[in-house]
Amino acid sequence: MPGLEDLYREIILDHYKNPRNEGIFPTPPAVKAEGHNPLCGDELTVYLLLEGDVIKDIRVTGQGCSISRSSASLMSVAVKGKTLEEVDHLLKIFKSMMSISTNSSGEAEVVEPVEYSERELGELIALQGVVKFPVRIKCATLSWNTLVQALESRAS
Amino acid sequence: MNTLGVKTRPLIVSEIRKDFPIFTQHDGKDLFFLDSAASSQKPIQVLQAMDHYYSTTHANVHRGVYHIAEHATELYEGARAKIGRFVGAPNPSRETIFTKNATESINLLSNSLTRGTLKKGDVVVLTEMEHHANLVPWLMAKEQFGIEIRYIMVDENGYLNLENIDDLLQDAKVLSVTLTSNVLGTINPVRQLADLAHKHGAIVIGDGAQYVPHLSTNVADLGLDFLAFTGHKMLGPTGIGVLWGKSELLESLPPFMGGGDMIADVRLDGFTPNELPWKFEAGTPPIAEAIGLAAAVDYLENLGMGSVREHELELLSYAFESLESHFGNDLVIHGPRNIQDRGGVISFDFRDIHPHDISQILDQSGVCVRAGHHCAKPLMRHLGIVATARASFHIYNDQSDIDALVDALAKAQAFFG
Numbered sequence: 001m002p003g004l005e006d007l008y009r010e011i012i013l014d015h016y017k018n019p020r021n022e023g024i025f026p027t028p029p030a031v032k033a034e035g036h037n038p039l040c041g042d043e044l045t046v047y048l049l050l051e052g053d054v055i056k057d058i059r060v061t062g063q064g065c066s067i068s069r070s071s072a073s074l075m076s077v078a079v080k081g082k083t084l085e086e087v088d089h090l091l092k093i094f095k096s097m098m099s100i101s102t103n104s105s106g107e108a109e110v111v112e113p114v115e116y117s118e119r120e121l122g123e124l125i126a127l128q129g130v131v132k133f134p135v136r137i138k139c140a141t142l143s144w145n146t147l148v149q150a151l152e153s154r155a156s
Numbered sequence: 157m158n159t160l161g162v163k164t165r166p167l168i169v170s171e172i173r174k175d176f177p178i179f180t181q182h183d184g185k186d187l188f189f190l191d192s193a194a195s196s197q198k199p200i201q202v203l204q205a206m207d208h209y210y211s212t213t214h215a216n217v218h219r220g221v222y223h224i225a226e227h228a229t230e231l232y233e234g235a236r237a238k239i240g241r242f243v244g245a246p247n248p249s250r251e252t253i254f255t256k257n258a259t260e261s262i263n264l265l266s267n268s269l270t271r272g273t274l275k276k277g278d279v280v281v282l283t284e285m286e287h288h289a290n291l292v293p294w295l296m297a298k299e300q301f302g303i304e305i306r307y308i309m310v311d312e313n314g315y316l317n318l319e320n321i322d323d324l325l326q327d328a329k330v331l332s333v334t335l336t337s338n339v340l341g342t343i344n345p346v347r348q349l350a351d352l353a354h355k356h357g358a359i360v361i362g363d364g365a366q367y368v369p370h371l372s373t374n375v376a377d378l379g380l381d382f383l384a385f386t387g388h389k390m391l392g393p394t395g396i397g398v399l400w401g402k403s404e405l406l407e408s409l410p411p412f413m414g415g416g417d418m419i420a421d422v423r424l425d426g427f428t429p430n431e432l433p434w435k436f437e438a439g440t441p442p443i444a445e446a447i448g449l450a451a452a453v454d455y456l457e458n459l460g461m462g463s464v465r466e467h468e469l470e471l472l473s474y475a476f477e478s479l480e481s482h483f484g485n486d487l488v489i490h491g492p493r494n495i496q497d498r499g500g501v502i503s504f505d506f507r508d509i510h511p512h513d514i515s516q517i518l519d520q521s522g523v524c525v526r527a528g529h530h531c532a533k534p535l536m537r538h539l540g541i542v543a544t545a546r547a548s549f550h551i552y553n554d555q556s557d558i559d560a561l562v563d564a565l566a567k568a569q570a571f572f573g
Contacts, residue, residue: 003520065511
């Protein structure tokens with residue numbers, strides 16, 4: 001059985017206890033999306049302030065476990081100030097990290113593997129251990145999926 | 157002696173655990189299984205009954221005139237009668253219908269009632285503490301047929317608020333209520349509710365998924381017209397549930413699913429439904445599962461349901477004391493304080509640690525609890541939370557399981573600081 005230290009890395013506990021970019025923005029000018037994890041009841045809302053194709057600022061609010069909350073916090077730091085193209089790339093490599101290539105059981109999404117370096121992932125690498133706990137992968141990907149919804153809501 | 161003055165024998169858990177192969181299958185590591193409200197473990201007697209049936213007897217029921225087919229039919233119908241008697245059915249062979257699970261039993265009712273008895277605007281009364289299985293089928297009927305749903309709300313102590321019960325039941329056609337809440341553990345005053353509902357002319361459906369596996373059940377004493385329950389929470393296999401109903405009511409309802417076995421005659425322009433209970437059983441039924449469930453009923457009856465209940469009350473009492481003395485106000489237990497009003501279910505919040513994280517850390521110590529909304533999202537909203545951790549018991553649990561839970565919670569406390 002993988003150990004707890006694989007899952008609850010120090011960075012994760014730090015982002016859980018001190019979430020970054022927590023709060024809300026008025027909409028408009030911000031766009032927002034609500035994400036739910038029906039399995040466990042986690043809920044979060046992502047607010048984006050966009051300027052051209054740049055995420056100028058971001059806020060996240062909601063309820064969830066340490067993995068979903070810390071992942072949301074880490075995501076908010078990772079995408080703030082980034083262009084949509086950069087965000088798209090981060091999303092792809094994050095999802096790639098979250099896919100399980102050796103074991104397809106559990107509820108993991110099967111994602112096309114993308115080549116990436118640890119440097120590109122930055123602090124997001126802390127969530128790598130989550131793949132050893134397939135049930136928790138949805139917790140880690142919830143904020144990213146909600147981010148995508150928020151971006152799509154602008155497009156529509 | 158228990159509180160009803162019925163003689164009960166204390167359960168010997170060390171002996172009982174020997175009957176459950178799962179407890180010897182984990183590399184010698186202890187398994188503290190506290191999630192029987194989600195699904196119980198199975199004794200070897202149930203597994204052997206199903207295995208023996210498949211190895212020696214299997215053939216389709218109600219069809220062949222050769223000897224193993226006749227024997228399969230005997231076993232299947234024998235299981236029906238036994239399981240019906242277990243809940244006090246007056247006519248067990250006619251009134252006990254096999255389904256896939258309690259969810260399907262309630263869907264059968266909501267479906268047949270809306271195609272038979274219920275009309276647009278008719279009132280169905282539910283409670284705020286229902287499992288999704290007793291909510292969504294009625295919400296679907298509301299969407300499709302325009303029935304009206306009223307709710308009995310839950311008070312701050314985890315009981316149903318019966319202050320305005322007469323108003324709620326006014327002109328109601330159906331009251332459908334859980335006997336034991338899968339989240340709060342509350343055992344509802346179903347007899348009292350049933351008597352009131354009958355006074356208003358409503359039929360009464362009981363969701364017994366969390367009740368039948370743990371307490372002696374008698375449909376007449378409970379005042380029910382229908383009772384839904386499931387096999388896998390009462391030591392039986394998955395894939396089999398039960399709907400008991402009063403004969404005259406079952407007679408009056410149209411069939412649920414159509415197919416083989418549920419018909420008396422089929423013509424190109426129509427069909428005649430079969431008699432009870434087969435009218436509600438379309439297609440090849442879960443034969444081995446029915447036989448397995450009958451073996452589970454034998455197992456429970458052999459222990460005595462009074463003893464099963466006494467054992468759970470002792471565990472509840474020990475768990476309440478132990479959790480409170482170790483964690484004080486850091487741990488909040490939902491539902492009634494009086495354990496006599498509770499089933500063997502303890503949902504709790506522990507500091508501000510999310511139930512998922514609690515469950516994960518408990519898993520490291522081999523302690524299995526459920527974390528989540530327990531398929532009762534409206535109740536979760538009422539409690540103002542998104543999820544709880546839940547420990548639940550059955551006959552194979554003893555104080556060592558509670559001790560392991562307490563130790564593992566202390567670890568979670570240390571971990572999350």
